Amino acid sequence: MAEIDPGRLLRDLRRLADFGRSGAGVSRPAYSEADLRAREWLCERLAEAGLDARVDGAGNVYGRAPGASRAILMGSHTDTVRAGGWLDGSLGVVCALEIARALGAPGARGEVGVDVVSFADEEGTWEPWFGSRCFCGELTPGAAAAARSGLGAALAALAGRPLARLEPGRHLAYLEAHIEQGPRLEAAGKTIGVVGAIVGIRDHRLEFAGRADHAGTTPMAERRDAGRALIEAAGRLLAGFERARGPETVWNLGRIALEPGEACVVPARAELLLEYRDPDEATLARFDELVRAEVAQANESGIACRLTTERSVPPVRLDAALASALRTAAEACRAGWLALSSGAGHDAAVLARHVPSAMMFVPSIAGRSHRCDEDTAEADLVLGARVALAWVEEVRAAAACGVGA
Amino acid sequence: MAEIDPGRLLRDLRRLADFGRSGAGVSRPAYSEADLRAREWLCERLAEAGLDARVDGAGNVYGRAPGASRAILMGSHTDTVRAGGWLDGSLGVVCALEIARALGAPGARGEVGVDVVSFADEEGTWEPWFGSRCFCGELTPGAAAAARSGLGAALAALAGRPLARLEPGRHLAYLEAHIEQGPRLEAAGKTIGVVGAIVGIRDHRLEFAGRADHAGTTPMAERRDAGRALIEAAGRLLAGFERARGPETVWNLGRIALEPGEACVVPARAELLLEYRDPDEATLARFDELVRAEVAQANESGIACRLTTERSVPPVRLDAALASALRTAAEACRAGWLALSSGAGHDAAVLARHVPSAMMFVPSIAGRSHRCDEDTAEADLVLGARVALAWVEEVRAAAACGVGA
Numbered sequence: 001m002a003e004i005d006p007g008r009l010l011r012d013l014r015r016l017a018d019f020g021r022s023g024a025g026v027s028r029p030a031y032s033e034a035d036l037r038a039r040e041w042l043c044e045r046l047a048e049a050g051l052d053a054r055v056d057g058a059g060n061v062y063g064r065a066p067g068a069s070r071a072i073l074m075g076s077h078t079d080t081v082r083a084g085g086w087l088d089g090s091l092g093v094v095c096a097l098e099i100a101r102a103l104g105a106p107g108a109r110g111e112v113g114v115d116v117v118s119f120a121d122e123e124g125t126w127e128p129w130f131g132s133r134c135f136c137g138e139l140t141p142g143a144a145a146a147a148r149s150g151l152g153a154a155l156a157a158l159a160g161r162p163l164a165r166l167e168p169g170r171h172l173a174y175l176e177a178h179i180e181q182g183p184r185l186e187a188a189g190k191t192i193g194v195v196g197a198i199v200g201i202r203d204h205r206l207e208f209a210g211r212a213d214h215a216g217t218t219p220m221a222e223r224r225d226a227g228r229a230l231i232e233a234a235g236r237l238l239a240g241f242e243r244a245r246g247p248e249t250v251w252n253l254g255r256i257a258l259e260p261g262e263a264c265v266v267p268a269r270a271e272l273l274l275e276y277r278d279p280d281e282a283t284l285a286r287f288d289e290l291v292r293a294e295v296a297q298a299n300e301s302g303i304a305c306r307l308t309t310e311r312s313v314p315p316v317r318l319d320a321a322l323a324s325a326l327r328t329a330a331e332a333c334r335a336g337w338l339a340l341s342s343g344a345g346h347d348a349a350v351l352a353r354h355v356p357s358a359m360m361f362v363p364s365i366a367g368r369s370h371r372c373d374e375d376t377a378e379a380d381l382v383l384g385a386r387v388a389l390a391w392v393e394e395v396r397a398a399a400a401c402g403v404g405a
Numbered sequence: 406m407a408e409i410d411p412g413r414l415l416r417d418l419r420r421l422a423d424f425g426r427s428g429a430g431v432s433r434p435a436y437s438e439a440d441l442r443a444r445e446w447l448c449e450r451l452a453e454a455g456l457d458a459r460v461d462g463a464g465n466v467y468g469r470a471p472g473a474s475r476a477i478l479m480g481s482h483t484d485t486v487r488a489g490g491w492l493d494g495s496l497g498v499v500c501a502l503e504i505a506r507a508l509g510a511p512g513a514r515g516e517v518g519v520d521v522v523s524f525a526d527e528e529g530t531w532e533p534w535f536g537s538r539c540f541c542g543e544l545t546p547g548a549a550a551a552a553r554s555g556l557g558a559a560l561a562a563l564a565g566r567p568l569a570r571l572e573p574g575r576h577l578a579y580l581e582a583h584i585e586q587g588p589r590l591e592a593a594g595k596t597i598g599v600v601g602a603i604v605g606i607r608d609h610r611l612e613f614a615g616r617a618d619h620a621g622t623t624p625m626a627e628r629r630d631a632g633r634a635l636i637e638a639a640g641r642l643l644a645g646f647e648r649a650r651g652p653e654t655v656w657n658l659g660r661i662a663l664e665p666g667e668a669c670v671v672p673a674r675a676e677l678l679l680e681y682r683d684p685d686e687a688t689l690a691r692f693d694e695l696v697r698a699e700v701a702q703a704n705e706s707g708i709a710c711r712l713t714t715e716r717s718v719p720p721v722r723l724d725a726a727l728a729s730a731l732r733t734a735a736e737a738c739r740a741g742w743l744a745l746s747s748g749a750g751h752d753a754a755v756l757a758r759h760v761p762s763a764m765m766f767v768p769s770i771a772g773r774s775h776r777c778d779e780d781t782a783e784a785d786l787v788l789g790a791r792v793a794l795a796w797v798e799e800v801r802a803a804a805a806c807g808v809g810a
Binding site for chain 1 (some may be wrong): 636666
């Protein structure tokens, strides 16, 4: 029976963290020299594991199981934010490498293989989820480079390489293992997060336009105070969000700016940046309605208010059968599991539009991520890889029942 | 009977505006070349009017009525903010000059004269109300120059000149005519503002300290959101101020800043600048209490909140008998009057601590001041000067009854 090699898993994770090491953390933005060297290193490891491995024209590293006509696709990304951590993305990629190694080459004809992928620029240094969108045919490097200045030059070293692509007849499922980037597993005392959905995101900018006046000599009733309109709207939104929320909704009023910003001048302009996330589109729609009501109320009260929606990402529901297999795998490994949503975006959200997909989380110590002290207990990293392996065996068995015999 | 000369009054106001003219407005910050030249020009006009005139060691221009043992002191200031208007301060000075000219030298022995003053640096380019505080003995140029870097150099041209001083045995009263700097006279259709009090002012800075967290992955209950604490406190303050206000209270939340200021990061720090003004200390104390309650509530909820009071100026009540004489004077001139408070600080607030003082406003077109389009209708400027002259005659008559015969 196939087994994870804990020493090899942790050694490869640590070796990968050497590329772009920056103090205690890692800086490996997409297409930086450190990122490209890490991709070459990974490509060699995948080839050693017996996969047909290459770096493609988008920067994706793709290791294809030879001799298999069907495969489970596993992976994540190896680029990082600037001054990021060592596990975000890397864990899912090295975990997939270790599982491909543990399983070895497919044996019997018709056996389901494991293909490994490390997508490029998941973090959006140039274009969010660039590699996975190219892999799924949603985008081409040429079209993206035409739209994003600098991306063409960043991709120059890869020019002429063919793109790796999702193969609908081959790829039965996608699994992405990832750190949670939040504190819920730790708080619940669980090791495995079974991700049911990846949240949808709305980012809005509200701009209120009033009139600057001397705050000492202008009677209150004569003011058109953009700051007051913002504060009152923000207060009602906070209260309304609390009432309209679902069990996993999060929201944030992250920026407020008043102009001219003097104690003795009534604010002429006020700006609010707000964001909310939820796995359920209906909850996002309720929040949207609350925001639109505030815009209308401000405009009716004589403070012109303009809403700009800067980002609107729909939620993605992951495959229920694959999630169920994750719970089974966790229980088989005696790992406590928790059903939750992902509050951050992932390549799996792109993949899920094209192939049945699953995501598995391991705990983040103190919920930290995107910083140099991002970490997970070694035992949790190893147990996570074991559960992922058990999941692969579960899904392979189901595929064999469904297709073979 | 003494009469204002409207042409002379307006001509002198326009001439004074030539010093430091800047587009449609005036830039004459304290001790700038334009300010010092304007002071020399004024000194010559006062001398022409028969006064003993000089520029003193603080930059105050002081014209003393010769032959009078008692006098009414009239004036204001001739410095401006940068890119200010032509009437703020200048009106009260030129009005006093015109009244001194209209009345001529005191005749009978014991007659009350008119002394004219233009205080230095009322606008606080170096030190707020610097000239009037020196005139009243609250401050010396040497002590102020030791505390404010640059002030000593600014005063160098005046070094060695003796200070003019308020003379308690001589000065019966102080009158400052000024533009309203607000819209209330215009809105009420009145020409003369009889100022009962000059507001007290509080400027506070509230700093909230929370913790930065990923706004997508950190559950709401686990956050220490400095921005949310600020928004909720600001909302309660706005509602509480509305309940605690007096008839003339004004308040302003003029600056809000959240850090780091990103849509997807829970604010770690939040800062609020707020100000309120009222002629009644009891109202200010109620507002103070509301602010302190918010600070306590934030601290109890785990968001450290620090209050810094950046300015605390007590309200000043002006002399009731002198205000009554202003109403009588306005009615004698068939000028509609309105009792109101001054929402801005003035030299009169300093003088009122030492001598019975009065302030009279004329309308500001659209309430504008401290900007190049600050203006007042010519007819209102002339009527204001007539009322001020009538007030002087009223006060002189009262003084004659009280002391002479």
